[in-house]
């Protein structure tokens with residue numbers, strides 16, 4: 172591996188002076204960001220160190236049941252967060268859980284089947300984390316859009332219902348827009364990959380001494396899996412959630 | 425037996441009581457005008473009749489059976505409602521006419537569409553126009569035609585001539601009357617005293633969510 176593969180504590184300490192630059196800037200320009208900068212750096216240090224030790228422990232656990240349990244906890248957390256964006260959606264937590272789980276299971280299965288990754292905690296957990304958090308953001312966007320559209324386009328939906336349409340044809344336009352809204356950020360970021368910025372993961376791999384060609388293979392895999400997960404999760408969530416805007420008698424609530 | 429009957433129907437939303445113990449009977453072939461001040465609950469009555477809303481108290485019978493027992497989609501196709509503000513969806517006028525066929529898994533019957541367009545004094549070429557480019561009166565007649573493509577048994581009209589000039593208003597009134605003569609039952613909400621008496625056989629007036637008067641005209 173390259174000499175750049177390890178970073179010593181002393182070099183990290185010197186690098187921390189970079190924070191001081193940011194603080195000085197804030198102080199002289201009266202940006203009033205000193206306190207927040209210190210808090211955020213403090214949090215970053217504590218959180219990352221903790222996560223580091225936790226991951227070290229987790230990666231040592233070879234039991235797949237443990238890995239699976241962890242994935243489920245992550246999915247539950249993500250579902251809980253996504254649901255906050257759609258509080259008027261009934262059974263939102265369940266819907267989010269099902270949607271994120273569907274996206275994660277399908278995507279991970281294909282990755283495992285292709286041989287790109289193995290069911291080892293040091294691969295499954297970070298990749299699962301990326302997929303799940305991406306799906307969470309997508310669902311948050313979907314829910315916001317669904318909720319505002321069902322308010323703003325009430326007339327359109329009721330007009331279609333009055334013509335004798337079922338709830339799906341009456342709200343299909345809203346559904347399409349919401350799914351699109353959930354997927355767009357992922358599609359957009361895929362479009363600009365490597366042009367606007369090198370993705371964090373790839374940068375990390377290159378810094379750790381992996382050749383760019385290899386790093387790109389991983390990045391491509393990540394891009395593919397993000398696309399598929401957001402698509403599956405957004406689609407599932409919107410199709411489960413739109414029904415909750417109607418009652419049994421197919422009336423808009 | 426009445427075709428449609430409201431039995432002590434009340435409707436309340438989160439904020440207030442909008443309708444109070446409304447009872448009314450609609451016989452097959454009736455042409456009923458419904459008048460009343462703004463906010464008295466006329467549109468709410470129509471929405472209850474086509475089951476876009478459910479009464480909070482009382483019940484509504486269609487052919488003697490509670491409308492809760494009907495399939496809502498089937499019911500709304502038989503009791504059609506044309507809303508107060510015409511809402512056109514999609515991109516072109518044609519999208520609006522193909523929708524009712526689409527949901528019945530049928531192909532649009534352009535001959536039928538053209539006949540109705542000409543009956544309501546609209547050019548056949550309007551089909552390709554974008555919905556944003558239409559005038560208020562055009563929108564209103566297109567929304568009405570959209571409701572009439574498949575002949576409903578009961579037609580609920582909510583101020584469907586509010587954006588029309590005198591000539592077109594008369595035309596629409598005559599067309600609706602013709603439909604009534606061929607057996608369609610009409611419940612028409614209107615603000616115009618003159619219009620309310622023109623073709624109707626019953627005139628109902630509503631005030632603050634209650635029926636104030638019922639007048640038999642013919």
Ligand SMILES: Nc1ncnc2c1ncn2[C@@H]1O[C@H](COP(=O)(O)OP(=O)(O)OP(=O)(O)O)[C@@H](O)[C@H]1O
Pocket residue numbers: 437442460461462463464465466467468469508
């Ligand atoms: N979705 C709603 N949310 C809250 N209040 C409503 C809603 N729909 C109707 N209302 C209230 O119910 C009352 C009756 O409304 P409705 O639309 O039935 O009146 P209307 O007789 O049709 O009036 P207009 O002649 O102005 O059309 C009004 O006070 C209105 O503010």
Ligand SMILES: [Mg+2]
Pocket residue numbers: 466467468508582
């Ligand atoms: Mg009204």
